Amino acid sequence: MEKRGMIDTWIDKHRSIYTAATRHAFVVSIRDGSVDISSFRTWLGQDYLFVRGFVPFVANVLIRACKDSGESSDMEVVLGGLASLNDEIEWFKSEGSKWDVDFSTVVPQKANQEYRRFLDALMSSEVKYPVIMTAFWAIEAVYQESFAHCLEDGNKTPVELTGACHRWGNDGFKQYCSAVKDIAERCLENSSGEVLAEAEDVLVRVLEHEVAFWEMSRGGQ
Numbered sequence: 001m002e003k004r005g006m007i008d009t010w011i012d013k014h015r016s017i018y019t020a021a022t023r024h025a026f027v028v029s030i031r032d033g034s035v036d037i038s039s040f041r042t043w044l045g046q047d048y049l050f051v052r053g054f055v056p057f058v059a060n061v062l063i064r065a066c067k068d069s070g071e072s073s074d075m076e077v078v079l080g081g082l083a084s085l086n087d088e089i090e091w092f093k094s095e096g097s098k099w100d101v102d103f104s105t106v107v108p109q110k111a112n113q114e115y116r117r118f119l120d121a122l123m124s125s126e127v128k129y130p131v132i133m134t135a136f137w138a139i140e141a142v143y144q145e146s147f148a149h150c151l152e153d154g155n156k157t158p159v160e161l162t163g164a165c166h167r168w169g170n171d172g173f174k175q176y177c178s179a180v181k182d183i184a185e186r187c188l189e190n191s192s193g194e195v196l197a198e199a200e201d202v203l204v205r206v207l208e209h210e211v212a213f214w215e216m217s218r219g220g221q
């Protein structure tokens with residue numbers, strides 16, 4: 001049995017927003033096969049831009065893992081995540097040609113810009129390591145939980161969308177998220193009440209940004 005830590009406690013406390021982020025109508029529509037392809041194209045273009053902006057954030061997490069962590073293995077976990085973003089960008093490019101989405105003409109929507117600004121603020125040296133790790137875990141975990149749901153038993157996910165689902169719904173990504181969660185939990189165990197309050201707040205804000213991000217897909221394009 002895994003030990004229950006702060007993150008599980010917070011997820012229970014904020015269950016409705018967690019569910020909103022991990023079982024959004026867009027994700028559910030992929031799973032049940034009713035997805036509107038124009039929604040998928042919108043999400044694809046917006047997420048490509050998001051991921052490009054996520055690279056400097058993860059690079060910053062990596063630097064903090066080298067400087068502020070007492071454990072040398074933290075750096076290895078984050079480095080693995082950064083390396084997989086390299087593949088991810090290539091995957092987006094091939095998916096862009098497959099769905100005829102020209103990324104050079106995609107304009108970041110408001111939810112995307114706001115999420116990006118939030119990530120930029122988290123890159124400040126004032127933000128404590130446990131807070132950054134909690135945010136990092138939540139960002140990755142929402143995609144893992146969402147896309148794994150599209151691959152679970154009984155899914156009617158269209159075959160041409162299974163590539164996207166496997167990207168974040170595969171077992172390796174699940175284990176990576178679990179390793180990031182362990183790092184966050186270890187850091188939170190030794191944190192002051194003030195840092196804990198900040199980490200909880202940041203966790204909820206990530207979930208809100210994720211919901212708003214999924215919402216963009218409703219607009220179509």
Ligand SMILES: Cc1ncc(CO)c(N)n1
Pocket residue numbers: 047050051139140142143210213
């Ligand atoms: C909006 C968003 N959240 C999380 C991830 C996971 O990396 C992603 N690609 N996009």
